[in-house]
Amino acid sequence: MLNAADIDALWLTVQVASIATVLLLLLGTPLAWWLVRSPSRWKGICNALVALPLVLPPSVLGFYLLILMGPKGVVGHITTELGLGTLPFTFTGLVIASVLYSLPFVVQPLQAAFAAIGERPLEAAATLRASPLDTFFSVVVPLARHGFLTATILGFAHTVGEFGVVLMVGGNIPNKTRVVSVQIYNHVEALEYEQAHWLAGGLLLFSFTILLFMYGVLKTQSVAQPFK
Amino acid sequence: MNFKALTTVVSALSLFLVSSSSEAASTLVAVASNFTKPMTEIAEAFEKSTGHSANLSFGASGKFVAQLENGGPFEVFLSADEKSPKKLAQDGFAVADSQFTYAVGKLVLWSAMPNYVDTQGQILTKGGFKHIALADPKLAPYGAAAVELMQNLSVYDTLQPLFVQGENIAQTQQFISTGNAELGFLALSQVIENGKLANGSGWIVPATKHKPILQDAILLKTGVENPAASALLKFLKSPEALAIIKKYGYDLTEK
Known part of the structure; x- marks a missing residue:
């Protein structure tokens, strides 16, 4: 069965993933909107940057984060100046790494959802003298709700599934950076297969269920098109 | 180059490959991370002296045990401890009487900063650092030795x-x-160059402060038929290999 350290790791994972998901939505929403609406010529570069974690091995991301956030790195200098210390081996560092790592999984579904809305609803709202902010919250958000749902689920699930980056910047500290994927890896390496099975099997079931839910809900709802 | 010349080259080349493969073989070796540097050098010497070659894979000993018990392709295992090879032999994956200690590990308390760690290791009691790094004591013998040392102190x-x-x-x-960590416990071999610390500062922990880190090698069942595998194990005991092992700060077992 699960021991106390396993439960700690699970609880920590839930905390990291929840906080990262909230931050991802706050950051990803304006970013995705800008990427869809803006005529800026920087868009191509931004799109490429956002998509980088999809193709980069976590070892690359982890390596650069370790250096950047370390005492000799640019980010490390700034955080030390701010009195925060350096971020590797901390819960905050882990959340920041997760946000970067899961960014495309949140931004891309939102981008797709925003793009699918098209001009007409926005023009209609404008003729009714809705402010841009009002338009966004009363028109765009409801219309893009599937996008938000997908983004939330993928952002959360992908953060739960994060391993390589955590291994490199985490330092395997109980209750701070030892998340469930690292705990499973430790069990496997220590040949504690029974313990590993409990966690690994649980994670498999969780991931499948959450994806099944996502595809199930989206399948039944995406047929409904409010402007037809 | 005309066609005739090309065929001559190709046939000469294939002849060479065929003839050499009948004598020289290559073996796949799992090596504990701490032994990366010496083993790379030993593999070169091995190739020069025997004609066989050794393909090296580096990692944590515990991980190798897991891989080997699940069909890992390695033929020789250089562990960071004596427990893992023993377990493999008990479980029927390795040849029990081929196990021997190839090196005795030395622990070092090291920092990348010069003059940070004093040569007596008193910084451990003085403190003043935020993080101290060590390998997971559950998985790595150097981590376990570090824990033992700190308990003794x-x-x-x-x-x-x-x-x-x-x-x-x-x-x-x-x-x-x-x-990111001001200091931590490593294997001396990782930071030594020409008999002294390559950079930073460190305290070479006296061997009396913890149980000896006996690093054992063993022949795996998969390598029994391969002449290169047994040749490599034999080569590890040769004066040439022992000199390299010693150069990287390991102790040798008394014979």
Whole structure:
């Protein structure tokens, strides 16, 4: 069965993933909107940057984060100046790494959802003298709700599934950076297969269920098109 | 180059390959991370002296055991401890009477900063650092030795909250060399060059402060038929190999 350290790791994972998901939505929403609406010529570069974690091995991301956030790195200098210390081996560092790592999984579904809305609803709202902010919250958000749902689920699930980056910047500290994927890896390496099975099997079931839910809900709802 | 010349070259080349493969073989070796540098050098010497070649794969000993028990293709295993090879032999994956100690590991308390760690290791009691890195004591013998040392010095309880753990000793070194951990415990072989510390500062922990880190090698069942595998194990005991092992700061077992 699960021991106390396993439960700690699970609880920590839930905390990291929840906080990262909230931050991802706050950051990803304006970013995705800008990427869809803006005529800026920087868009191509931004799109490429956002998509980088999809193709980069976590070892690359982890390596650069370790250096950047370390005492000799640019980010490390700034955080030390701010009195925060350096971020590797901390819960905050882990959340920041997760946000970067899961960014495309949140931004891309939102981008797709925003793009699918098209001009007409926005023009209609404008003729009714809705402010841009009002338009966004009363028109765009409801219309893009599937996008938000997908983004939330993928952002959360992908953060739960994060391993390589955590291994490199985490330092395997109980209750701070030892998340469930690292705990499973430790069990496997220590040949504690029974313990590993409990966690690994649980994670498999969780991931499948959450994806099944996502595809199930989206399948039944995406047929409904409010402007037809 | 005309066609005729090309065929001559190709046939000469294939002849060479065929003839050489009948004598020289190659073997796949799993090597504990702490032995990366000496083993790379030993493999070169091995190739020169025997004509066989050794393909090296580096990682945590515990991980190799898991891989080997699940069909890993390695033929020789150079572990960081004596427990893992023994387990493999007991479980029927390795040849029990081929096990021997190829090196005795030395622990070092190291920092990337010059003049940070004093040569007596008194910094452990003085403190003043935020993180101290070590390899996961559950998985890595150098981590376990570090824990034993700190317990002997009665500093374990005060230092334990500052632990950052690498999955293996190589990753632990990353934490320290990037400066993210001010100091930490490594294998001496990782930071030694020409008999002294390559950079930074360190305390070479006296061997009396913890149980000896006996690093054992063993022939795996998969390598029994391969002449290169047994040749490599034999070569590890040769004066040439022993000199390299010693150069990297390991002790040798008394024979």
